[in-house]
Amino acid sequence: MEAATVAAPVAPVRQHPSIWTQAPELARRSIMRTLRQPAAVIPATTFPLILLAINAVGLESATALPGFPTDSYVTFALAFAFIQAGVFAVIGTGQNLAEDNRDGFFNRLQLTPIHPAALVAGQLAGTLALGLFQAATYLAVGLIAGAHIAAGFGGVLVMVALSIAISLAFGSVGLAVGMRVDAPEKVQSIFPLIFVFLFLSSMSLPRNLIQTDWFREIATYNPVSYMVEGLRSLLITGWDGEALALGFGCALGILAIGLIFASLGLKERMVRT
Amino acid sequence: MASSSNGTRIEANGIEVNGLVREFKGGVRAVDGIDLEVRPGEIYGFLGPNGAGKSTTVHMLTTLLPPTAGSARVAGYDVVKDGAAVRDAIGAALQEAALDPNLTARDHMRLQGALHGMSKADRTRRGDELIERVGLSDAAERKVGGYSGGMKRRLDLALALLHGPRVLFLDEPTTGLDIQSRTALWDEVAHLSRDDGMTVFLTTQYLEEADQLADHLGIIDHGKIVAEGTPEALKGEVGRPTVEVVPTDHAERDRAVELLRPFGELVPGTPQGAAVRLDDGSEELANIIRAFDQADVKVANLELHEASLNDVFLTKTGRSLEGAQREAAEEGETGEQPALEGAPA
Numbered sequence: 172m173e174a175a176t177v178a179a180p181v182a183p184v185r186q187h188p189s190i191w192t193q194a195p196e197l198a199r200r201s202i203m204r205t206l207r208q209p210a211a212v213i214p215a216t217t218f219p220l221i222l223l224a225i226n227a228v229g230l231e232s233a234t235a236l237p238g239f240p241t242d243s244y245v246t247f248a249l250a251f252a253f254i255q256a257g258v259f260a261v262i263g264t265g266q267n268l269a270e271d272n273r274d275g276f277f278n279r280l281q282l283t284p285i286h287p288a289a290l291v292a293g294q295l296a297g298t299l300a301l302g303l304f305q306a307a308t309y310l311a312v313g314l315i316a317g318a319h320i321a322a323g324f325g326g327v328l329v330m331v332a333l334s335i336a337i338s339l340a341f342g343s344v345g346l347a348v349g350m351r352v353d354a355p356e357k358v359q360s361i362f363p364l365i366f367v368f369l370f371l372s373s374m375s376l377p378r379n380l381i382q383t384d385w386f387r388e389i390a391t392y393n394p395v396s397y398m399v400e401g402l403r404s405l406l407i408t409g410w411d412g413e414a415l416a417l418g419f420g421c422a423l424g425i426l427a428i429g430l431i432f433a434s435l436g437l438k439e440r441m442v443r444t
Numbered sequence: 445m446a447s448s449s450n451g452t453r454i455e456a457n458g459i460e461v462n463g464l465v466r467e468f469k470g471g472v473r474a475v476d477g478i479d480l481e482v483r484p485g486e487i488y489g490f491l492g493p494n495g496a497g498k499s500t501t502v503h504m505l506t507t508l509l510p511p512t513a514g515s516a517r518v519a520g521y522d523v524v525k526d527g528a529a530v531r532d533a534i535g536a537a538l539q540e541a542a543l544d545p546n547l548t549a550r551d552h553m554r555l556q557g558a559l560h561g562m563s564k565a566d567r568t569r570r571g572d573e574l575i576e577r578v579g580l581s582d583a584a585e586r587k588v589g590g591y592s593g594g595m596k597r598r599l600d601l602a603l604a605l606l607h608g609p610r611v612l613f614l615d616e617p618t619t620g621l622d623i624q625s626r627t628a629l630w631d632e633v634a635h636l637s638r639d640d641g642m643t644v645f646l647t648t649q650y651l652e653e654a655d656q657l658a659d660h661l662g663i664i665d666h667g668k669i670v671a672e673g674t675p676e677a678l679k680g681e682v683g684r685p686t687v688e689v690v691p692t693d694h695a696e697r698d699r700a701v702e703l704l705r706p707f708g709e710l711v712p713g714t715p716q717g718a719a720v721r722l723d724d725g726s727e728e729l730a731n732i733i734r735a736f737d738q739a740d741v742k743v744a745n746l747e748l749h750e751a752s753l754n755d756v757f758l759t760k761t762g763r764s765l766e767g768a769q770r771e772a773a774e775e776g777e778t779g780e781q782p783a784l785e786g787a788p789a
Contacts, residue, residue, distance in 0.1 A: 188561030196558035200547060207546040207587070275542030278508055279603075282536055283559035284528060444507045444527035 197293020268349025302338025343429025350436030489658025594625025
């Protein structure tokens, strides 16, 4: 073939894709992917409710302890359902990403002019959608079961906001993990570890009622305690600025750390030239 | 713009590779200094057994894997320095038809189009066009998880074409497909090259696929290119075709032998027939038929046996492609295969 003269490479006529075009479509995919997998949504939503029911029945007598902040264990324990949902956010988000790695979908994305931030935001959108659905479910079930929300309707909105922040925080941890593995099973293997981390908090008892020193010490340093207590304050105390600030602060702190590690993982993973 | 080794210049939609190397952990050289040139608008077949280095090469040429050494230009752009420009100019359907089982074909088109910066209207129009072109219109709103292997491959191809690439990479596009799906995909690939002028770089482990589709062929084994050329030239290098003629009247076998003698070297055939290895290739076939016609020797059967690409592989590597596949599978079982692609050294 003869090719004496050479034309300069001509780029295809397309507008440069912006993060604002890419992120909504990736978010749409993430949300649809989440909602079209009932096998992932239903256990993630019902398991915390089952635990709530068991605790409410089995630990109701704990309300008789001197200093226990409420006479309704359902009201006390409801906050923890939101945190447990966060555990499923870690697993779900991480597994989705690991599946993308394993199945080559990540390579498909890499072959497009994808903006890394759009990828992260898009992946978290599904987590956010699931978190919203779970928050609405837990609130509805809690209210039906007799839970009381001391902060009223405004408190409900703040609870939803805090629970979404918690879901995103845990979701970002899932992203950071999923970015580094290529098998969903590997993400699942961290489930017990996270669960232990959750239980070593003020989940079952207020910190001032925990008698074992080392347990109380760990619970005091465990950010999960403050996220639980932030939610719990709206249910039991009403408006407690300090508890809410700590709750949001811990959630946003974990989100920031998770996003930093997810971004580093993404940088390592996106080895394209 | 790059110049090729033989003095011609690579146009904007060709591929030029010089001394490309990819080394993985443990020093395994999956690709070991390959040179190749793909001319604009041609289908380049990259044939080799599993683990030969085909996919690693594709990953480097599509910018998904940085080379350890050497250079490559795709569509006029350097794969290391101009990664974004390369990605903009190419489409790729990699070995795994990487699709989201929870999305429909239209969802995939919409997402892929948005990532490439296409307008909403263009995404819909071009997406629908391509879905129709690959015969998935009826399944466009079905979740991909329910698609057959062939349907997934066709959608994968359509997605690779969505943004109008000039160079298309297909990494083993028909592996695992039934013959019907395979043939349909071959037709589409041939159409892309011959009618749309697209450059196609196609890896395969199927001899028939390489033979049927490729204008030029590179045979890779253990990370090195062991043969390169047109399928005809490669087969011509290792053996000329033979023709065997069986006369209707078996008593005329000796006459058949004499009629064939001028066309080349006589070789053993069936007891009733005569066979000759052609000096001037299969172009002589018409002259042979004419000679038998003029001599009034009726022919019951005439067969042309071409040298196959397997003969080429055998000659160049000392083993058949099938044997190489078996060997690669055994290496895989015993853990002797190279480190996973994507794991840098």
